[in-house]
Amino acid sequence: VGSEMARLLEAGDFAARKHKEQRRKDPEGTPYINHPIVEDTDTKFSEIEECFGVEVRRVVEEVTDDKTLPKAERKRLQVERAPVCSRRAKLVKLADKLYNLRDLNRCTPQGWSEERVQEYFRWAARVVSGLRGTS
Numbered sequence: 001v002g003s004e005m006a007r008l009l010e011a012g013d014f015a016a017r018k019h020k021e022q023r024r025k026d027p028e029g030t031p032y033i034n035h036p037i038v039e040d041t042d043t044k045f046s047e048i049e050e051c052f053g054v055e056v057r058r059v060v061e062e063v064t065d066d067k068t069l070p071k072a073e074r075k076r077l078q079v080e081r082a083p084v085c086s087r088r089a090k091l092v093k094l095a096d097k098l099y100n101l102r103d104l105n106r107c108t109p110q111g112w113s114e115e116r117v118q119e120y121f122r123w124a125a126r127v128v129s130g131l132r133g134t135s
Helices: 002-018 045-052 053-063 071-084 086-107 114-130
Strands: none
Touching: 002 045, 045 053, 053 086, 071 086, 071 114, 086 114
């Protein structure tokens, strides 16, 4: 258990360093760390594998959107892939959607209309629907 906790702290530190310049879109500009580290930072999959092993790399690959695709396509693929991704990827997706929805409920991001918030809730519900049975 001690080594698992050390590994978790190491991952948290890695993510915090990589995301140090990123902020949520709330009025406070709250700092955050998240799973799409390859999408949002200069991190490469090979670096994740080097630091955390091939299993973690695979999970990160599963939950990473292809930023070369249009946003609508990326969102569609998240819904489509949710039911068939690995258990670990499902847990990451579930945690991500839960945190985002709780955050949206707490505070609307700057520049977001109520309709955009509701649209996000509807889309997230479709993704989460594909994650049913994950525990």
